[in-house]
Amino acid sequence: MTWIPEVASNLAGKVDGVLWLITIMSVVFFVLITVLLVYFSIKYRRRSENDETPYITGSEPLEIIWTVIPSILLIVLFVHAFVVYKDMRTPPEDAVDINVVGKQWLWQFDYYNGKKTLNELYLELNIPVRMVMRADDVLHSFFVPQFRVKQDLIPGRYTQLWFTPTKVGTFDLFCAEYCGTGHSKMLAKVVVLSPEAYDIWENGTQVEEGPAVAGLVPAELGEKLYKEKGCNACHSVDGSVVLGPTFKGLIGRKGECTDGSTYTADENYIRQSILEPQAQIVKGFQPVMPSFKGILSEDDISALIAYMKTLN
Amino acid sequence: MANNTIAEHVYVPFLEEKKGLLSWLVTTDHKKIGILYLISISIFFTLGGIIALLMRFELLTPVADFVDPHTYNVLFTLHGSMMVFFFIVPGLAASFGNFLIPLMIGAPDVAFPKLNIGSWWIYLIGTVIVLIALLQPADTGWTFYTPYSATTDADVVLITFGVFVLGFSSILTGLNFIVTIHKMRAPGMTWHRLPLFIWASYATAILQLLATPVVGITLLLLIAERTLGVGFFDPDKGGDPVLFQNFFWFYSHPAVYIMIIPAMGVISEIIPVFARKPIFGYKAIAYSSLGIAFISFLVWAHHMFTAGISEVAATIFSFLTFLVAIPTAIKVFNWTATLYKGSIQLHSAMLYALGFLFLFAIGGLTGIFLGALASDIHLHDTYFVVAHMHYVMVGGTVMGFLGALHFWYPKWFGKMFNETVAKIAWFLIFIGFNVTFFPQFFLGVQGMPRRYATYPEEFESLMALSTYGSWILAVGLLLMTINLISGLFSKEKAPQNPYGSLSLEWQVPSPPPHENFEEIPHVTDWTYGYGKKS
Numbered sequence: 051m052t053w054i055p056e057v058a059s060n061l062a063g064k065v066d067g068v069l070w071l072i073t074i075m076s077v078v079f080f081v082l083i084t085v086l087l088v089y090f091s092i093k094y095r096r097r098s099e100n101d102e103t104p105y106i107t108g109s110e111p112l113e114i115i116w117t118v119i120p121s122i123l124l125i126v127l128f129v130h131a132f133v134v135y136k137d138m139r140t141p142p143e144d145a146v147d148i149n150v151v152g153k154q155w156l157w158q159f160d161y162y163n164g165k166k167t168l169n170e171l172y173l174e175l176n177i178p179v180r181m182v183m184r185a186d187d188v189l190h191s192f193f194v195p196q197f198r199v200k201q202d203l204i205p206g207r208y209t210q211l212w213f214t215p216t217k218v219g220t221f222d223l224f225c226a227e228y229c230g231t232g233h234s235k236m237l238a239k240v241v242v243l244s245p246e247a248y249d250i251w252e253n254g255t256q257v258e259e260g261p262a263v264a265g266l267v268p269a270e271l272g273e274k275l276y277k278e279k280g281c282n283a284c285h286s287v288d289g290s291v292v293l294g295p296t297f298k299g300l301i302g303r304k305g306e307c308t309d310g311s312t313y314t315a316d317e318n319y320i321r322q323s324i325l326e327p328q329a330q331i332v333k334g335f336q337p338v339m340p341s342f343k344g345i346l347s348e349d350d351i352s353a354l355i356a357y358m359k360t361l362n
Numbered sequence: 363m364a365n366n367t368i369a370e371h372v373y374v375p376f377l378e379e380k381k382g383l384l385s386w387l388v389t390t391d392h393k394k395i396g397i398l399y400l401i402s403i404s405i406f407f408t409l410g411g412i413i414a415l416l417m418r419f420e421l422l423t424p425v426a427d428f429v430d431p432h433t434y435n436v437l438f439t440l441h442g443s444m445m446v447f448f449f450i451v452p453g454l455a456a457s458f459g460n461f462l463i464p465l466m467i468g469a470p471d472v473a474f475p476k477l478n479i480g481s482w483w484i485y486l487i488g489t490v491i492v493l494i495a496l497l498q499p500a501d502t503g504w505t506f507y508t509p510y511s512a513t514t515d516a517d518v519v520l521i522t523f524g525v526f527v528l529g530f531s532s533i534l535t536g537l538n539f540i541v542t543i544h545k546m547r548a549p550g551m552t553w554h555r556l557p558l559f560i561w562a563s564y565a566t567a568i569l570q571l572l573a574t575p576v577v578g579i580t581l582l583l584l585i586a587e588r589t590l591g592v593g594f595f596d597p598d599k600g601g602d603p604v605l606f607q608n609f610f611w612f613y614s615h616p617a618v619y620i621m622i623i624p625a626m627g628v629i630s631e632i633i634p635v636f637a638r639k640p641i642f643g644y645k646a647i648a649y650s651s652l653g654i655a656f657i658s659f660l661v662w663a664h665h666m667f668t669a670g671i672s673e674v675a676a677t678i679f680s681f682l683t684f685l686v687a688i689p690t691a692i693k694v695f696n697w698t699a700t701l702y703k704g705s706i707q708l709h710s711a712m713l714y715a716l717g718f719l720f721l722f723a724i725g726g727l728t729g730i731f732l733g734a735l736a737s738d739i740h741l742h743d744t745y746f747v748v749a750h751m752h753y754v755m756v757g758g759t760v761m762g763f764l765g766a767l768h769f770w771y772p773k774w775f776g777k778m779f780n781e782t783v784a785k786i787a788w789f790l791i792f793i794g795f796n797v798t799f800f801p802q803f804f805l806g807v808q809g810m811p812r813r814y815a816t817y818p819e820e821f822e823s824l825m826a827l828s829t830y831g832s833w834i835l836a837v838g839l840l841l842m843t844i845n846l847i848s849g850l851f852s853k854e855k856a857p858q859n860p861y862g863s864l865s866l867e868w869q870v871p872s873p874p875p876h877e878n879f880e881e882i883p884h885v886t887d888w889t890y891g892y893g894k895k896s
Contacts, residue, residue: 054807068736069807076727079691083698083723087716090701091708094637101638101705103893108643108696116695117688124684124730131734132677138739139673188510189603191668191743195809198740200668204604205509206597209670222818224811226668226743228503230510231432234814290430 058221058242059197060178060214064134066198071130075123138199141212145180152183152190152203153340155232156280157223163252168279168345169238171223174248178214191227194240202227215242231293232283239278272357275350284339287361294339295332298361306333320355375776375873390475391876393774396461398482399452406448406489408843413441415836418798418829424819434815435501442504443521447528448489450759451617454624455570456485456535458766459563461774463539465867465874466557468548468883473541477534485531491524503813505614508595508606512587519588522581529578532620536570539563548866550885557865557889558647562627565651569616569623569658577613580606604670611662619658621755622722623651625762626693629715632769633697635863636712637704640890643696650689657686667738676735683733690726694719709861710784714765717792721757725750728803743813746806752799764791767846772856776873779849787845790838797831865889 057063148171149160159167173179183192185203192211193200201211225236243251266274276282276297284293295303303315308331313319322329324346327339346354376393386394417437420428429437460478464471472478498517502510511518543564547556584606586592593599595606626647634641641647663671663679697719706712728750731737741747772778801824810821817825859868866889870879 052808053804055809065736065740068734069731069740072731072734072737076730080723080727083694084720086698087701087719090698090704091706091716094701094704094706096638096705096707103638103705104703105640105891105893106642106703107640107890108646109699112695112699113643113646113692117692120691121688124687127730127734128681128684131736132680135676135735135739136673138736188513189507193743193809193811195740200739200742202669204597204670206603207670222809224809226811228435228507228510228813230501230514231435233435234431234811234816292430 055195056217057196058215058217058219059194059199060216061134061138062196062198062216064137068127068131068134072127075127079120138211141180141210142178145178145212147180147182150181150183150192150203151186152192152225152229152236153186154188154230154338155225155236155283156340157225157236157238158345165252166344168342170278171238171240172248172251173215173240173242175215175218175242175244178212180210180212183209183211188229189227190225190229190236193224193226194221195224196221197240200226215240218242218244235280235283268353268356269360270357271350272353272355275346275354276357279342279346279350281354294335297358301355301359301362307331308333308335308337317355320358321351324351324354373871373875375871376876377776377873379876388479390471390479392460392464392471392475392478393874393876395478395482396457396459397774399456399460399485402482402485402489403449403452403457406444410441410444410449411836411839413437413444415832417441418832420815421817421825422829424817424822424825426816429815431815432501435503435813436499438813439500439503440496443492443500443525445755446504446617447492447525450621450755451528451532452485452535453621453759454628454763454766455539455563455566455620456481456531458559458628458763458770459535459539459566459624461770462559462867463542463563464546465870465878466560466865466889467543467546468551468866468879468885469542469546470877470879470882472538473546474538477538481531481534481538484534485528488524488526488528488531491527492521493524495520495524505610506581506584506606507610508584508587508603511584511606512595519585522584526578526581526585529574532570533574536567536574539567540571543567548882548885550883552885554645554648555885555888556648558630558641558644558651559624559627561648562623562630562651565655566620566623569620569655573613573616573620573659576609577617580609580613583609604666607666607669608663611665612659615662615665616655616658618754619654621759622762623654625718625759626651628762628766628769629697629718631865632711632715632765633700634890634892635769635861636707636709636715637701638862638892639700639702639704640892641696642699642702643692644888644890647693647696650692653689654686657682657689661686664733664738667735668742680733680735680738684730687726687730687733694723694726707861708785709768710781710788711765711769713785713788713792714761714768717788718758718761718765721753721761721792721795724800725753725757728753741806743811744806745802745810745812748812749799749802749806752802756795756799764788764842769861770867771846771849772860773867773872773874775850776856777849777852778854778856778860779845779852783841783845787838787842790834790841792838794831794833794835794838798828798835799831801825801827801831863889864891
């Protein structure tokens, strides 16, 4: 376990500089106070009820010293943190824009070249990016610890943050503003690729393929997609009800819809629920499922259906 | 009585004046009202604490195997709401403030005794309303951020209305204390002879009076949003979700000073007594309370650096936040200096005061990480904030509260508790608290977000350590509670002034009679005249 996440963006090292400076100053003062407390408590412990103590009420020179010195140190800290902050809030002219939509409880990324991804953000190493973000329902927050960036997503408004990824790898993206039942499941992966690998991804098919899907049988791919595309935020596989019907025993299930019609959960019903979720909602559930049109390919949908069949 | 002797004044402890539950519920004696608050806030502290233990039990493992995520969200909403609104805001002010203020200034009671008992009833009604709201429990967090709080399927209206009602208890208590301190000081009790707990209570009362109405109105706006669909916070209707945060924190930041300033006042009373030395820097401490109260109104948006506020606004609020650190640091240095060349007795009350200094230093210093712009971006909404706030609220306020309980226990209840058990309980509380919350600083730096029911496996070992700490803390608190309650049943009566304090409340019997003073005292010196004047 490391003390601090790895430095994977151009801003992270600067933020860490601020963290270290404050840490050192805090430790110095903390140790000073603690040592004095313990030392005084022992050295001046009561020896008898008749101990004589001096009538000391204060010292103006001391008051001035311990007002002025901390004030100077605090100003230094403030200025240093402000300078780094200013950099964090000033995207360079050549930053590449990526649109981010946060909605309960998944992350949608729309790239300038028309690609869309869900819960996976693809970035090119050393290319500065600017996240142009909005929320579709309630507040969310984009937080990548290894980049040291965070900004809320707000309905009705765009917010932005920028950074340059400086390490190839996969990093965690957390939602950092409480947004309801699926808040702790609103996770994504940030995949930083070398320029060559990014090229391959960028020129790939309309719907991204994600790492290593080759070699998986449909049901295995389906299980992978179930976890990576956010289905698990609302649908369980163990029979419990989260926000949507459980996938356990779903295939072949019959029941009533909110509009009075009846449904049978066959392949067509599943496909329709993924592409047009409001069409036939199971009675007792809210119309909150987003559409995955353009996000899941027909192959993906088939894989998910295959996975669901294993849950019967 | 047909004789010319003056009727003998027989001492009746206030606890024995007028018996029966009903007389307690309509009492106008500030000392009994303080007990009513003490019992109420202690019960809710216990309930809020049990909820915390449940939360930490869930967090032992990374998956939701004890409660489901929705239930976890309800639990943390309840924990925060109960601890903030039922326990810590009324807290020291309503319990010890009520008991001590008239006694310390040489008055027979507060300025408005009937308003005082009224305030307690309002408090009770507010808590009952919030508890009824549990039938459709809110899962919004105690901060009720919009749009989630305006749209979630829970009885947000009732819980926020309950909090609205509770606010009046705070406002009216603040009003009462301000008038009392201005108008009812005994002859000779000038402002600069007042005990520092009074200065602290005064600053707190101003905050209660001026800040609380803002949260009251804010909650009414939220209720209007939910019931009338007005759209204050709805962008589709021209409103702004972030507006709620500004309104909410305009109160809630001063509120955290309502929480800590009385505890600081308690520390200023305990240390001189158990070090047998005058408080070091009386005026610096007195005026820093007022300074902190004033600046506290100017820093609210430091809770919102990532909320979409402008960079200019963020910079200004960060600067002002650093300003408020200065009077706070001054106090810590002055308290420490009071120990120099003292005659220090490590009575349990003094252990709580020293514990406060240690823990509040950590809490205050970690606030700097959050007030500084660049570091806050990384740490906001992580466990670092959870750790910071518990260090100041529990390590600070609760330690101050427990110190006050152990210090004034003989005076208030006329009994003594077992001092050895008290020390052991203190030790368990101190260790348990640190084991619970210190790892959370590291969790926050590593990026563990707050309000997560489930979490990545890499955080499991520190999360589990934190949970084990909560068990030690719980045992310590339980032991302390048993000790204090059994002391009430002991036969031994407390002496009038077991610790040799010079403050007015220790110059009357333990417990005081209903009218406090047989004769209103005439004050000629401040209350910190310990030690040999050379």
